[in-house]
Amino acid sequence: MKLFNNVLVVTSLFLSASAFAHVGLGSSMPANGAMLSQAPTTLELTFTAPVRLVKLTMQDDKQQSVPLTLPSSATSQAAFSFALPALNAANYTVNWMIMGDDGHKMKGNMSFMLHDSGMNTRSAPPMTMEHETSEHTAHQ
Amino acid sequence: MILSVFEISVLISKWVIYLSVAAVIGGTLMQYLIKGQPNLGISVTKYTGLGAVLGLIAVSINYFAQVGAFAENGLMGIFDAQMHAFLWPTQVGQTVLWRLIGFGLMLVASGLLLHKNRYIKTFSAVLAIISCLLIAVTFTFIGHSTEVGLLAQGLILIHVLIIGSWIGAFYPLWKLCSTDENIVIKNVMDTFGRLGIVIVILVLLSGMGMVWMLFDSPTELFSSNYGIAVTIKLCLVAIILFIAAWHKLVLVPKLTIENPSLAKQKLQKSIGLEALIAVLILATTAVLSSVLGPMSLG
Numbered sequence: 001m002k003l004f005n006n007v008l009v010v011t012s013l014f015l016s017a018s019a020f021a022h023v024g025l026g027s028s029m030p031a032n033g034a035m036l037s038q039a040p041t042t043l044e045l046t047f048t049a050p051v052r053l054v055k056l057t058m059q060d061d062k063q064q065s066v067p068l069t070l071p072s073s074a075t076s077q078a079a080f081s082f083a084l085p086a087l088n089a090a091n092y093t094v095n096w097m098i099m100g101d102d103g104h105k106m107k108g109n110m111s112f113m114l115h116d117s118g119m120n121t122r123s124a125p126p127m128t129m130e131h132e133t134s135e136h137t138a139h140q
Numbered sequence: 141m142i143l144s145v146f147e148i149s150v151l152i153s154k155w156v157i158y159l160s161v162a163a164v165i166g167g168t169l170m171q172y173l174i175k176g177q178p179n180l181g182i183s184v185t186k187y188t189g190l191g192a193v194l195g196l197i198a199v200s201i202n203y204f205a206q207v208g209a210f211a212e213n214g215l216m217g218i219f220d221a222q223m224h225a226f227l228w229p230t231q232v233g234q235t236v237l238w239r240l241i242g243f244g245l246m247l248v249a250s251g252l253l254l255h256k257n258r259y260i261k262t263f264s265a266v267l268a269i270i271s272c273l274l275i276a277v278t279f280t281f282i283g284h285s286t287e288v289g290l291l292a293q294g295l296i297l298i299h300v301l302i303i304g305s306w307i308g309a310f311y312p313l314w315k316l317c318s319t320d321e322n323i324v325i326k327n328v329m330d331t332f333g334r335l336g337i338v339i340v341i342l343v344l345l346s347g348m349g350m351v352w353m354l355f356d357s358p359t360e361l362f363s364s365n366y367g368i369a370v371t372i373k374l375c376l377v378a379i380i381l382f383i384a385a386w387h388k389l390v391l392v393p394k395l396t397i398e399n400p401s402l403a404k405q406k407l408q409k410s411i412g413l414e415a416l417i418a419v420l421i422l423a424t425t426a427v428l429s430s431v432l433g434p435m436s437l438g
Contacts (some may be wrong), residue, residue, distance in 0.1 A: 052230060054210055097210070103232045103282040106209055
């Protein structure tokens with residue numbers, strides 16, 4: 001019975017919804033949830049440990065992608081910097097997928113808002129400010 | 141959290157990899173302990189050979205499932221050339237390569253061990269040891285310990301070699317109990333029991349050392365999912381240690397005293413139970429080392 005219970009608890013872990021602690025995004029520039037009146041010229045992502053960036057996309061709220069060039073994956077690094085083109089006023093979401101030095105996959109997103117500098121008073125739609133590390137898959 | 145097909149495949153294949161590693165390392169150790177038992181020797185050789193084949197299959201499935209998980213492009217994602225090109229030069233690919241070489245060498249060693257020539261047998265024994273070391277070393281390439289440092293990597297190397305020797309020995313020991321010579325069973329079990337003391341000390345030291353390094357505070361053992369999984373693993377380890385002590389102190393001495401065939405049956409059953417718990421420990425470890433992560437790395 002004890003064995004059965006142990007198996008049950010292990011199985012329930014598969015379905016558990018709480019967050020995992022793994023390498024993730026430590027900070028970013030612009031910060032997650034930032035409301036900016038001046039368009040940033042660079043996007044900086046700093047992870048909690050060296051990682052290889054597998055995928056990175058940046059989109060505005062109309063699903064228009066902002067082109068970003070991924071660095072070579074030859075070595076892992078903690079901080080990444082990307083030059084941004086001239087941005088229009090919009091909500092931007094950055095989706096990242098990384099592989100930590102432990103071989104684990106992690107992904108998550110961060111977002112920021114760029115105001116139209118002349119229209120700072122307009123009511124912007126509420127934006128999600130979650131910074132989630134939603135997935136983590138196995139290594140060997 | 142709902143795991144994708146790839147994540148479940150990674151998890152199950154990882155579990156099979158662990159079982160194969162145990163079979164290969166434990167089988168190699170047992171070849172020495174059962175010298176002079178040719179029939180049993182052949183069984184153990186087949187066991188390590190099967191472990192090697194399962195290992196080769198599981199390592200390959202594990203790699204393709206990882207590529208699929210990274211590609212996020214449905215089932216065809218496992219053939220994503222870009223993701224293969226990304227993963228292969230990394231520690232993921234290196235681990236796969238060296239594990240394939242390790243299990244491949246073990247397969248060759250198992251084949252050569254069946255040969256009658258003494259020199260070929262010796263060569264195969266050397267090959268088997270090299271293969272065990274290669275496979276164990278790959279555990280330092282990848283996993284949570286790589287994020288912690290060199291000491292943790294040293295501990296994981298010892299942990300894998302020792303756990304493999306222990307868990308992988310259960311099948312040969314179980315098989316040994318089917319032989320008629322109780323005195324041989326007793327001798328092998330006594331030798332294994334003496335080794336067991338060293339094994340237990342090293343397993344506990346290396347395991348606790350890693351827990352110490354991966355956890356910031358003991359409360360995480362109960363408050364985080366990773367901690368709970370580690371606690372479950374520790375409970376299972378405690379049960380298996382209890383069974384091992386029961387064998388050493390009660391069942392093995394009985395082999396040559398009262399009703400030997402009954403004692404042998406009891407021992408065989410008990411080793412079977414021990415093996416079952418070991419399989420559960422490895423399953424918990426597969427969950428621990430993949431879908432969950434320690435808080436300290438957050």
